[in-house]
Amino acid sequence: MREGVLKRYRDFLEITPNTPMISMGEGNTPLVRSRFIANELGCGELYFKLEGCNPSGSFKDRGMVMAVAKAIEAGSTAIMCASTGNTSASAAAYGAYCGLTTIVLVPKGEIAAGKMAQALAFRPNIMVVSGTFDQALTMVRTFTEKYPVTLVNSLNPYRIEGQKTAAFEIVDDLGDAPDYLFIPVGNAGNITAYWRGFCEYNSLGKSTKRPRMMGFQAEGSAPIVRGEPIAEPKTVASAIRIGNPASWKQALTARDESDGIIDSVSDDEILAAYKMLASKEGIFGEPASAASVAGVAKLSRGGMDFSDKRVVCVITGTGLKDPDLASQQADMPLQELPLDLGAMEKALEEVVKESLSLRAKAIEVIPWYPEPIC
Numbered sequence: 001m002r003e004g005v006l007k008r009y010r011d012f013l014e015i016t017p018n019t020p021m022i023s024m025g026e027g028n029t030p031l032v033r034s035r036f037i038a039n040e041l042g043c044g045e046l047y048f049k050l051e052g053c054n055p056s057g058s059f060k061d062r063g064m065v066m067a068v069a070k071a072i073e074a075g076s077t078a079i080m081c082a083s084t085g086n087t088s089a090s091a092a093a094y095g096a097y098c099g100l101t102t103i104v105l106v107p108k109g110e111i112a113a114g115k116m117a118q119a120l121a122f123r124p125n126i127m128v129v130s131g132t133f134d135q136a137l138t139m140v141r142t143f144t145e146k147y148p149v150t151l152v153n154s155l156n157p158y159r160i161e162g163q164k165t166a167a168f169e170i171v172d173d174l175g176d177a178p179d180y181l182f183i184p185v186g187n188a189g190n191i192t193a194y195w196r197g198f199c200e201y202n203s204l205g206k207s208t209k210r211p212r213m214m215g216f217q218a219e220g221s222a223p224i225v226r227g228e229p230i231a232e233p234k235t236v237a238s239a240i241r242i243g244n245p246a247s248w249k250q251a252l253t254a255r256d257e258s259d260g261i262i263d264s265v266s267d268d269e270i271l272a273a274y275k276m277l278a279s280k281e282g283i284f285g286e287p288a289s290a291a292s293v294a295g296v297a298k299l300s301r302g303g304m305d306f307s308d309k310r311v312v313c314v315i316t317g318t319g320l321k322d323p324d325l326a327s328q329q330a331d332m333p334l335q336e337l338p339l340d341l342g343a344m345e346k347a348l349e350e351v352v353k354e355s356l357s358l359r360a361k362a363i364e365v366i367p368w369y370p371e372p373i374c
């Protein structure tokens with residue numbers, strides 16, 4: 001039973017007797033140990049936190065459930081956000097679940113097809129503006145200050161509060177904090193939330209240490225790395241296509257207090273990690289999520305030694321959010337087959353042979369592979 005983050009972590013959140021304990025089963029996402037990439041990148045232990053397993057397919061649900069619960073507690077009946085996609089999908093889902101009026105503003109042409117289709121399915125009031133995410137967010141901030149509508153972007157303090165539960169889960173699963181946390185950085189709310197979660201748990205004695213926070217932006221959208229806002233951010237990873245992060249200062253605090261870094265990776269590095277994650281680990285994350293893995297790859301190539309370290313990469317959303325990019329990157333001809341068994345046998349001859357040769361290695365590769373009987 002997935003009880004949701006409000007119930008599971010109620011003692012660590014601002015829950016009052018009047019807070020509605022809503023849940024769509026968010027949180028409690030898998031922490032999967034890497035079997036192949038860890039060796040390639042020279043990591044002692046490497047884990048992936050699969051945030052795409054949340055109800056709307058991204059980590060945004062952890063913060064949204066908290067923000068929406070507190071909005072209802074305060075008597076609000078309307079929520080609003082600007083979004084590169086996942087925030088709107090999450091807001092619209094929880095808005096529908098709670099029967100609220102949901103208003104969503106998205107930058108025209110900047111939002112991945114899966115997120116748009118998903119957001120529309122929940123039937124929010126959705127508007128498309130010709131401008132960047134940052135410009136849309138400015139408009140939403142002004143509007144929600146003027147009207148009785150609750151802002152549910154990560155400027156809403158309850159968003160960050162709810163999102164910190166992911167750090168709790170990692171510590172609860174591993175029995176301690178990892179040495180490193182790699183995470184994509186867009187508006188920088190999530191890195192802020194994780195750092196808060198790790199600090200709170202540590203001060204309560206639930207962990208012996210706090211991880212070094214390793215934030216990664218996309219090269220064409222790296223305002224924090226460059227030290228100045230970017231008017232027209234560009235990257236294939238739409239979820240982190242943000243030129244002026246709302247939680248900029250807090251991200252720097254997380255970096256500095258944890259002795260971490262905020263660095264950037266190129267789109268090519270992001271796409272290489274995106275494909276590697278799927279083909280070598282069976283994990284289909286969205287492009288922005290792959291920035292965390294691309295970050296480990298970059299530092300490992302640069303000579304950083306993770307061989308006796310425990311590393312966690314946050315896979316922030318599911319790959320299904322961006323089907324266009326997935327098809328484009330698949331770049332694999334589909335083999336046509338006549339409806340004929342003979343043709344199939346011929347076509348698969350090599351494949352079967354190859355799989356038999358795999359048997360010899362299977363015991364090493366798959367620890368739970370049975371010993372051959374003969």
Ligand SMILES: *Cc1c(COP(=O)(O)O)cnc(C)c1O
Nearest residue numbers: 086186187188189190239316317
């Ligand atoms: C929102 C989002 C991010 C960026 O998180 P921030 O809190 O804005 O830094 C990264 N990946 C995915 C999939 C997202 O939805």
